[in-house]
Amino acid sequence: NAGVTQTPKFQVLKTGQxxxxxxxxDMNHEYMSWxxxxxxxxxxxxxxxxxxxxxxxxxxxxxxxxxxxTTEDFPLxxxxxxxxxxxxxxxxxxxxxxxxxxxxxxxxRLTVL
Amino acid sequence: xxxxxxxxxxVTLSEEAFLTINCTYTxxxxxxxFWYVQYPGEGLQLLLKATKADDKGSNKGxxxxxxxxxxxxxxxxxxxxxxxxxxxxxxLSDAGGTSYGKLTFxxxxxxxxxx
Numbered sequence: 001n002a003g004v005t006q007t008p009k010f011q012v013l014k015t016g017q018x019x020x021x022x023x024x025x026d027m028n029h030e031y032m033s034w035x036x037x038x039x040x041x042x043x044x045x046x047x048x049x050x051x052x053x054x055x056x057x058x059x060x061x062x063x064x065x066x067x068x069x070t071t072e073d074f075p076l077x078x079x080x081x082x083x084x085x086x087x088x089x090x091x092x093x094x095x096x097x098x099x100x101x102x103x104x105x106x107x108x109r110l111t112v113l
Numbered sequence: 114x115x116x117x118x119x120x121x122x123x124v125t126l127s128e129e130a131f132l133t134i135n136c137t138y139t140x141x142x143x144x145x146x147f148w149y150v151q152y153p154g155e156g157l158q159l160l161l162k163a164t165k166a167d168d169k170g171s172n173k174g175x176x177x178x179x180x181x182x183x184x185x186x187x188x189x190x191x192x193x194x195x196x197x198x199x200x201x202x203x204x205l206s207d208a209g210g211t212s213y214g215k216l217t218f219x220x221x222x223x224x225x226x227x228x
Contacts, residue, residue, distance in 0.1 A: 033215070042117075042202060042218035043157075058215065090156060092216075101147060102206075102216060104157040 001026050004105035006091050012111045013081040021076040021108050023091030029103075030096045032074040036060065036087040037107075043090065049074055050096070081112045115140045119203050119219035126193055126226050134188040134222045136177075136203035144205040146170075146179050146186040147216070151200040160188075160201070193226045200224070 007022045025032065033048035035058075045058030049068040063085060065077040074093075078085060088109050092102040120135040138146065145164045149157040161170030163179035163186065170177050175190045186203060203219040 035216075035218075040220055042220045043216070044218075045215055048215060101159045101162055103159075104149075106156040 003027065004091055004093055004103050006089075006105035006108050008108060009106065010109050012113065013078075014113050015082060017081050018077070018079050019081065021078075021089055021091075021110070023074045023076065023105060024072050025074075025091075025093040025103070026072065027093060027095070027103065028071060029093035030071070031102075032068070032091065032093045033058070033102070034064070034066065034074070034076045035090045035092065037090060038087050046076065046089075078110075083112045086110060086112045115144070115205060115207070115217040117203050117205055117217055117219035119201075119222050122221070123223035123225060126224070128195055128226055128228050129192045130226075132188070132190040132193045132197075132224070134201055134203075134224070136186045136188065136219060138184050138186065138203075138205050140184075140205055140207075140217075142207070143181075144207060146177070147204045147206065148175070148177055148186070148188050149202040149204060149218075151202065151221075153199070157202065193224075195226045195228055198224055198226045 004025045030051045034046040035043040037043045044060050047066040049055045055066050088107050090107050091105040094102040116139045147162045148160040150160045151157050161172040163170040166181035168179045177188045200221045202221050204216045
């Protein structure tokens with residue numbers, strides 16, 4: 001199993017540009033989520049999904065969109081990038097029965113100029 | 114809402130020293146508690162977990178006990194190594210229901226171990 005994969009690893013955008021951060025998992029996990037990591041603030045939940053076709057907002061959803069058309073993929077879209085969105089983004093997944101821990105991808109480091 | 118508070122960092126220790134990183138939480142119900150570790154340039158890895166009161170999680174010489182009476186989950190290791198240098202995150206997960214285990218993280222504690 002590859003686990004949770006994220007692309008790209010690094011990205012630089014200009015203010016106002018749009019882009020999609022990709023996330024995929026091969027563990028057949030129902031639950032997937034996106035976090036952003038900022039210095040001194042830990043990780044904060046952006047959006048999450050409990051299954052294909054179902055998404056909901058987390059703690060800091062503004063400026064981000066998500067969709068979940070398949071169990072495997074959970075892309076995060078920035079519609080109009082802002083410098084405040086400079087961060088490291090982590091995707092995570094977990095199953096909905098048994099084990100409770102989440103598995104994290106390697107992260108995408110995004111810089112918005 | 115839920116919250117997690119970790120001790121202020123960074124923490125700098127000599128090799129073989131004793132490590133404690135304090136973590137306290139606020140939550141309704143009976144959350145699961147976790148310690149995640151992030152090595153330089155990498156994503157988060159689960160270090161250990163505890164799912165109910167008085168459970169002790171352990172892994173790689175690290176331990177933490179779920180103390181409901183003090184709402185704490187302090188991380189300890191008896192003898193740290195240089196390879197333990199990383200950022201450590203305490204986190205809690207909602208018990209279930211409609212929340213589906215969303216994680217709430219502390220701010221992270223940077224640990225540096227010198228030879």
